[in-house]
Amino acid sequence: MTTTVAAVSEGTGTPYTLSHLDALESEAVHIFREVAGEFERPVILFSGGKDSIVMLHLALKAFAPAAIPFSLLHVDTGHNFPEVIEYRDRTVAQHNLRLHVASVQDYIDRGVLKERPDGTRNPLQTVPLTEKIQSEKFDAVFGGGRRDEEKARAKERVFSLRDEFSQWDPRRQRPELWQLYNGRHAPGEHVRVFPLSNWTELDVWQYIAREGIELPEIYFAHERDVFQRAGMWLTAGEWGGPKEGETVEKRLIRYRTVGDMSCTGAVDSDAVTLEQVITEIAASRLTERGATRADDKLSEAAMEDRKREGYF
Amino acid sequence: MTTTAELSATTLLRFATAGSVDDGKSTLVGRLLHDSKSVLTDQLEAVERVSASRGQEGPDLALLTDGLRAEREQGITIDVAYRYFATAKRRFILADTPGHVQYTRNMVTGASTAELTVILVDARNGVVEQTRRHAAIAALLRVPHAVLAVNKMDLVGYEEKVFAAIAEEFTAYATELGVPDVTAIPISALAGDNVVEPSAHMDWYGGPTVLEHLETVPVSHDLAHCHARLPVQYVIRPQTAEHPDYRGYAGQIAAGTFRVGDPVTVLPSGRATKVAGIDVLGKPVDVAYTPQSVTLLLEDDIDISRGDLIVPSKDAPATTQDIEATVCHVADQPLTVGHRVLLKHGTRTVKAIVKDIPSRLTLDDLSLHPHPGQLVANDIGRVKVRTAQALPVDSYADSRRTGSFILIDPSDGTTLTAGMVGESFASPEPVKDDSEDDGWDF
Numbered sequence: 232m233t234t235t236v237a238a239v240s241e242g243t244g245t246p247y248t249l250s251h252l253d254a255l256e257s258e259a260v261h262i263f264r265e266v267a268g269e270f271e272r273p274v275i276l277f278s279g280g281k282d283s284i285v286m287l288h289l290a291l292k293a294f295a296p297a298a299i300p301f302s303l304l305h306v307d308t309g310h311n312f313p314e315v316i317e318y319r320d321r322t323v324a325q326h327n328l329r330l331h332v333a334s335v336q337d338y339i340d341r342g343v344l345k346e347r348p349d350g351t352r353n354p355l356q357t358v359p360l361t362e363k364i365q366s367e368k369f370d371a372v373f374g375g376g377r378r379d380e381e382k383a384r385a386k387e388r389v390f391s392l393r394d395e396f397s398q399w400d401p402r403r404q405r406p407e408l409w410q411l412y413n414g415r416h417a418p419g420e421h422v423r424v425f426p427l428s429n430w431t432e433l434d435v436w437q438y439i440a441r442e443g444i445e446l447p448e449i450y451f452a453h454e455r456d457v458f459q460r461a462g463m464w465l466t467a468g469e470w471g472g473p474k475e476g477e478t479v480e481k482r483l484i485r486y487r488t489v490g491d492m493s494c495t496g497a498v499d500s501d502a503v504t505l506e507q508v509i510t511e512i513a514a515s516r517l518t519e520r521g522a523t524r525a526d527d528k529l530s531e532a533a534m535e536d537r538k539r540e541g542y543f
Numbered sequence: 544m545t546t547t548a549e550l551s552a553t554t555l556l557r558f559a560t561a562g563s564v565d566d567g568k569s570t571l572v573g574r575l576l577h578d579s580k581s582v583l584t585d586q587l588e589a590v591e592r593v594s595a596s597r598g599q600e601g602p603d604l605a606l607l608t609d610g611l612r613a614e615r616e617q618g619i620t621i622d623v624a625y626r627y628f629a630t631a632k633r634r635f636i637l638a639d640t641p642g643h644v645q646y647t648r649n650m651v652t653g654a655s656t657a658e659l660t661v662i663l664v665d666a667r668n669g670v671v672e673q674t675r676r677h678a679a680i681a682a683l684l685r686v687p688h689a690v691l692a693v694n695k696m697d698l699v700g701y702e703e704k705v706f707a708a709i710a711e712e713f714t715a716y717a718t719e720l721g722v723p724d725v726t727a728i729p730i731s732a733l734a735g736d737n738v739v740e741p742s743a744h745m746d747w748y749g750g751p752t753v754l755e756h757l758e759t760v761p762v763s764h765d766l767a768h769c770h771a772r773l774p775v776q777y778v779i780r781p782q783t784a785e786h787p788d789y790r791g792y793a794g795q796i797a798a799g800t801f802r803v804g805d806p807v808t809v810l811p812s813g814r815a816t817k818v819a820g821i822d823v824l825g826k827p828v829d830v831a832y833t834p835q836s837v838t839l840l841l842e843d844d845i846d847i848s849r850g851d852l853i854v855p856s857k858d859a860p861a862t863t864q865d866i867e868a869t870v871c872h873v874a875d876q877p878l879t880v881g882h883r884v885l886l887k888h889g890t891r892t893v894k895a896i897v898k899d900i901p902s903r904l905t906l907d908d909l910s911l912h913p914h915p916g917q918l919v920a921n922d923i924g925r926v927k928v929r930t931a932q933a934l935p936v937d938s939y940a941d942s943r944r945t946g947s948f949i950l951i952d953p954s955d956g957t958t959l960t961a962g963m964v965g966e967s968f969a970s971p972e973p974v975k976d977d978s979e980d981d982g983w984d985f
Contacts, residue, residue, distance in 0.1 A: 249554075253835070294777075296779075385624045
């Protein structure tokens, strides 16, 4: 009997106490299983970024040894890192998953959406995402959003009701008590579900290291042709950079987040292993979004405004 | 440098703060985040920029926590905000809730998952109605640990007498309500005394700072004395060539421990079997405990589906269709006698009807108001609910997860009410003399 207690307490020094990663993992798995039990057509938003990769990993564990009862949805801005698309397709094949793609480029080609003067396509994702949710009748949409990312996100529920236009109303959120999630919704409405709500960037990296999860290479230091815009290093490419007056240089960088190429900045880094990345993040004095996302610098309430309109 | 292994081995503490802007709650939270180096440069720059544009002298740390546009414009906290920070010893999830009476539902929400609650008082005012309300919420929600942070000690000359009188009055009150553990700490959130660093102004105080206390308060429970409970969320049946007969019952252990070989009963059917195996996310184990997410394999092939509760055969709760509970009404539309609702308990949602609302409770002075007819937003009251099917409920005092439920409006899905089965407070309900009761407001 004593040996069993010793075995389960390994890591925290106290019997029957979970380490923080085990506690967060258990909570996320509970959320996935609640959705599987209560919804008809759930889908996981999968960008090939680290948060969505961790979500998929958790979903695979939650239903093992059975297959996950969800498909994946990628909102493709058309400004993708090729390494990430390659990773996405390999992962889908490896786990025999079904992938839906909502293409921003397609909407631009059809003239439904217009390219913005700054070339940024992040805000353009909302319409293709919403229409795909409607046309596929998805009733639960898993997102990798974390409350530590941004202060409007800090107020979002784990189960976040969206109307038929995908809009979020922060004043009309359902209180969430204990672990009793309320997924009731009318036809046409859906619920955004955030299993990583309580995770921080560091938790995500520690979990990736602990579980040995493979990531796209752009998360690790590599040499790349970049140019500076608004204080961030952006990858030179067909999407519209550099402009006149912006000079391209080769730098040793890595990405802390993966998004649309036009507004996702790289950071100077020589971290080539997970251990080095974790050390770098633990010492960083900038938040993930502050360091790498041009779109969140627009205003004090940039994220709140985009979320109200139906963004992730 | 902290290694990956050391960082992974920390425990998690969920705690809540209650207090108002006037008590310096946002400043305390901002101070905890700032002094524990959890606020990063870009966040601090944003706060400094906004503070300067409003003509404030120093950075207003309250701006770190008020996330919504309306909150910043009105200078108030409206909603529960969750904050995350870590030290070398522990990871923290902080539910930051507003303190005024019209936000009782937010405090109840924050306290529902908290292991500890920090209650703020202004040293100049001492224990006031709001403090008593916050203590009552901590007691009602059975939060195991309470911290009384006596703030603004700098404004009372860091006087020990002032602190001691407030601490004594509060501890007596909270203990009477059944709060099991109270720690009082004299602080100045603005000046930083005893928040993260020990104060240089209060030699007479030998206890921990707020952060030291948060880092060391025990988070484990004596699970041997808890009733083991597993609400079934989902049945895992791969039906593949590799696993043709695998049939596992997935759920998060709500309380206690389960071991392979345990005789168990499935409720509400009452069928009995034994635990044949336990998988913790794909890995077989001999014993599993709350709050692990597990998959139980059972010896007999019996009919089990989502919503069932697996319990030890020797420790099964009674099932009942009549539930009496203390509730906090959280919706804008009122709850009335005769209201037809949905009740979610564990993983089961059933139809229910509100049979009676015997009383409403004023938390400021614990006065009872019989037969209020309805409960409106932020009201605390007693209700009697009749459910369409019998439910295996525990008393909330015994099990926070299987003694709690929510009521949902079937027409629009609104979460109406949060309920706690059984008696309101751990100690006998304080009965007030009617002659003193000036809280009647018919």
